Amino acid sequence: MQDLHYRLPQERRISGDLPGARSQELSARREKAVARALTPGLPGYIVDADGGVLVDADGNSFVDFASGIAVTTVGASDPKVVAAIQEAATHFSHTCFMVSPYEAYVAVCEKLNELTPGSFDKKSVLLNSGAEAVENAVKIARAYTKKHAVVVFDNAYHGRTNLTLAMTAKNKPYKSGFGPLSGGVHRVPMSYPLRDDLSGKEAADRAISKIETEIGAENLACVVIEPIQGEGGFIEPAEGFLPALVEWCNSNDVVFIADEIQSGLARTGDWFACDHEGIIPDLVTIAKGVAGGMPLSAVTGRAEIMDAAQPGGLGGTYGGNPVACAAALATLERMQELNLNGRAREMEDIIREELSPLLDSGRVAEIRGRGGMIALEFVEASGAPDAATTTAIAATCKEAGVLILTCGMDGNVIRLLPPLVMPETLLRDGLSVLVEAFHTAIAGQTA
Structure with missing residues (x-):
């Protein structure tokens, strides 16, 4: 994909345990002030965002595979x-x-x-x-x-x-x-x-x-x-x-x-x-x-x-x-x-290239969707929906600095919604974390 210009470094960077001290303070304030129905999924409070990264109050930089649930298609701070x-x-x-x-x-x-x-x-x-x-x-x-x-x-x-x-x-x-x-x-x-x-x-x-x-x-x-x-x-x-x-x-x-x-x-x-x-x-x-x-x-x-x-x-x-x-x-x-329609199609090619080998495991039933709206459905060896593995993969990704979302009536689907301006290097890095998290989760079940 063509490189674009970014205000923030397009890199995944995690320093120390998550959440960091400042995010822990903000979380404590949230618990006192915000209705319990609103419980954020990311272990960090965001202070800056650009291109494909979210930066939290402790300086951690996350790969954003959520886009605020498909909102920040052009990035969260496009200059225009x-x-x-x-x-x-x-x-x-x-x-x-x-x-x-x-x-x-x-x-x-x-x-x-x-x-x-x-x-x-x-x-x-x-x-x-x-x-x-x-x-x-x-x-x-x-x-x-x-x-x-x-x-x-x-x-x-x-x-x-x-x-x-x-x-x-x-x-x-x-x-x-x-x-x-x-x-x-x-x-x-x-x-x-x-x-x-x-x-x-x-x-x-x-x-x-x-x-x-x-x-x-x-x-x-x-x-x-x-x-x-x-x-x-x-x-x-x-x-x-x-x-x-x-x-x-x-x-x-x-x-x-x-x-x-x-x-x-x-x-x-x-x-x-x-x-x-x-x-x-x-x-x-x-x-x-x-x-x-x-x-x-x-x-x-x-x-x-x-x-x-x-x-x-x-x-x-x-x-x-x-x-x-x-x-x-x-x-x-x-x-x-920026021809984001074309860029979405390029993203799909990269996502499928990086994730298609997981289909050979028998634990990914399908990779589906189009463009920058792609999902993986996880199943047990029996073919039944596997929500536990899906949840474990999502948690491991967040700990490693990649924000992903789950979905599906059975809770066994991971959905990818990256900003369409995300650079290819960051996209591939985030996908590599997802692949590693999958193998870790499967290995833990057979150990």
Whole structure:
């Protein structure tokens, strides 16, 4: 990969035990001041970040394979994004677009209308978070179709609000104790090639049959799906699954909503994961990487659907904040300037080169995903999901200075989400730590 310019040294560096003294002090303060539900995974409090590294309060430098959960695609302190934020904040930090509008909001909507799949007229609404985008997409679909039911899929993750919790599959830690949740949400089987051994068409027929027999197209406002599932395990459906769903929705007056919050904006090597099979959603939800770390999300889609909500029916005090909009415009420009779609594909080649030998062990069932969104699913010798080994590998990596995330309904998947500006040397170093951690974990089981 082409070398880029960085403000901080792009190196893994751990000095002494983790967490260090300063991070221990901050952790003690957190335990007293912050709700216990928020428990960070990294044993260090971050004070600086750039490119592919996170630097903590004790001077340790971690390889970042998380990107703030796919947010810092262009890095956590890209100079052009920082400059855009500073310039915008110099003029005004907030007015509320619904009260006194500004150009940056319109410009972001124009750019998202241009980038999302489909050549038809589009419109957008800007919001704050991924969950808020999903919830508003459902509202828009209900307003347009005058129907109420919502279909989601096994393993899905769509957010933490009451409606999006109902749409999310995993109980703990997300839903347990927080009910009753919103009604009108129905779950159908997802295509999971590793486990169901079905073609895309077969898996789609199974899902559509369940929709038709248990819900009915006449009641269904929308189908909501992640083109590559995130928290559910980076599950990439079999080829043909998504096109078949889109075709069925188009034939039955059902709005097809692609949740591209984690998979969108260069993460998979295309602007959107939907581009891989050329599918065209009616609505797309966008967040995470769109604004370089500033809170911003969007719903973008067919103009006639987006206009179904009455004037004043969509919005929010902070949605499309002017500083976040400035960051988004700079972030999207940087993605194009640096050809992060191409860079994501180069990253995938390197990741697969370094990790593919692990498949020979019989303990890695699959390496899947695209671009800079790649996962490994770990299994026991029997083939059963192996959460214990997954947890051990993640812990060993963190101790060695590599931040990785786990996911999957069974907790047996490691997901890689590096900033797409990470240098090749750092990427390979982090992957070598992951490989060594895997061999250490397996060796410990046979010793």
